[in-house]
Amino acid sequence: MSASRRIALTAALSAVALTIFVAEGQIPPVVPFAGVKLGLANIVTLVAMVVLGRREAGAVLAVRLVLGSVFGGGFSALMFSAVGGLFAYIVMCLLVGVLPEKLLWVVSVLAALAHNAGQLLVAVLVTGTPQILVYALILAAAGVATGVFTGIASMLLIRAVRRSGLSNR
Amino acid sequence: MLYKTKFWAILFAAIFLLGLGLFLWLWNSGAAGDSAVARVWLDGELVREIDLNSVVIPYEFDVTTELGTNRVRVERGGIQVVSADCPDQVCVRMGEISGAFQTIACVPHKLVIDVLTEGGV
Numbered sequence: 001m002s003a004s005r006r007i008a009l010t011a012a013l014s015a016v017a018l019t020i021f022v023a024e025g026q027i028p029p030v031v032p033f034a035g036v037k038l039g040l041a042n043i044v045t046l047v048a049m050v051v052l053g054r055r056e057a058g059a060v061l062a063v064r065l066v067l068g069s070v071f072g073g074g075f076s077a078l079m080f081s082a083v084g085g086l087f088a089y090i091v092m093c094l095l096v097g098v099l100p101e102k103l104l105w106v107v108s109v110l111a112a113l114a115h116n117a118g119q120l121l122v123a124v125l126v127t128g129t130p131q132i133l134v135y136a137l138i139l140a141a142a143g144v145a146t147g148v149f150t151g152i153a154s155m156l157l158i159r160a161v162r163r164s165g166l167s168n169r
Numbered sequence: 170m171l172y173k174t175k176f177w178a179i180l181f182a183a184i185f186l187l188g189l190g191l192f193l194w195l196w197n198s199g200a201a202g203d204s205a206v207a208r209v210w211l212d213g214e215l216v217r218e219i220d221l222n223s224v225v226i227p228y229e230f231d232v233t234t235e236l237g238t239n240r241v242r243v244e245r246g247g248i249q250v251v252s253a254d255c256p257d258q259v260c261v262r263m264g265e266i267s268g269a270f271q272t273i274a275c276v277p278h279k280l281v282i283d284v285l286t287e288g289g290v
Contacts, residue, residue, distance in 0.1 A: 137192035
């Protein structure tokens, strides 16, 4: 893939991630606990990592986090999504390419679990109130459910991107 | 083993069921306590205690810090955040809590409300 095509695709995926992130913020959550949400924007991070690479996925994540906090949420939301997003990114970096691609949904679930663990950690540190660790249970269950969903979505999207001829990976 | 779909499917199903089951069990376990005291924490410090069983007339009060304001409603046996000037509204959507292991957290305002019960769990 040419350098300009890589940059263009990275930029396009960043825009998609930001759009999904802002749009999801407008939907009331299905589960009214501890900020449980689908985390649809993580689909794009995972797709970027498989189709483009780790560096590009990191760029997509960074753009989404910074601009996402500008478009809504503010600083505390940024801290949340930044630590959660970073934890998920690290898990993806470790596992994409190690696990076979048919198990990409597994990467997605582990990333979602890492994301939720990161967010809860921030919540405990910020509030200084470890009682809220009871949420770890519901966040673990939610991480599995949302991770499976976003993982399957990622696998479908990767297949579509490859078929479109936009990528040769 | 790590390359088998079945291994992961079973592991994740177990995490999901255990997490959800334990959470629901804990969440509902303390609901029928003899005493229920709501505690309001700001930045890890206890700022207010309310004996929920001695509340006769429901009332509301504001918890205000430089970070923002949460309006809290207290009634016999239960406490909830009815409004907050934070962007995410997670604490408002939590609804009313009444038992042990139930917590409302408003992270942007560093506010946590939990309930201490005796004789329930």
